Amino acid sequence: MKSILRIGLAICLLAGQPATAFELDIVTHRQVNASRLLTPPPHLDSAQQQREMQIVVAAQRTRSAEQSAKAIADNELSFFRFDDVLGPRFEARALPLTTKFFSKITKLQSAILRHAKKDWNRPRPFETNADLKPIGEVPTSRSYPSGHAHFGFLAAIVLSQMVPEKAADIGARGREYGNNRIVAGVHYPSDVEAGQQVATATAAFLLADPTFRKDLAAARTELRRRLGYAD
Secondary structure (H helix, E strand, C coil): CHHHHHHHHHHHHHCCCCCCCCCCCCCCCCCCCHHHHCCCCCCCCCHHHHHHHHHHHHHHHHCCHHHHHHHHHCCCCCHHHHHHHHCCCCCHHHCHHHHHHHHHHHHHHHCCCHHHHHHHCCCCHHHHCCCCCCCCCCCCCCCCCCHHHHHHHHHHHHHHHHCHHHHHHHHHHHHHHHHHHHHCCCCCHHHHHHHHHHHHHHHHHHHHCHHHHHHHHHHHHHHHHHHCCCC
16 A cells, blocks of 8 residues: 555654554644645646546546445445455454444544645535536535545555455555545545545554554454454
């Protein structure tokens, strides 16, 4: 995964406010400041904006019923959406320790992009193109960067640490999580890319924290035993 390769660089750029415990404030928008990390989104009257709009329109025109259903289902922010990679034994009811661990990450990551979305204030594709018909839940927040792409990529990085045997498939699924926001008609490609970049920085802070790594190791053991992998 490209994000894994960027983690070392992100640590160098963002270190300086080390987290001390895996709590919900272990990483904040001040530590991973997406407004400072990211380049601005394309202007509404730019050629790049037009190209990106064409991509979103094409995705709407060509999406299949199966793609649409998966894009709608991926509106849910859940690690267990990766069950199509990790199999039917990857289920919350059988993994209490892992589920609690995942829940913390999900709550933590959701707050990181709020300020950046307000700062960049990019309209959603369907807000500037009446021909676009978004599917699934219609978001009310700003478009840049994508929170779902951030979640999907961060989840993929964490899961790849836990089940490296499936890293390639997990990474592909994480990217699909973000790309499905384009399929749904609610994000541009640059929104997705930006969310993935911030996910890499978020992962850098998490993986540098001793308490997070301890919790990760415990969840990893439970998950691997459940899935039938050696510790």
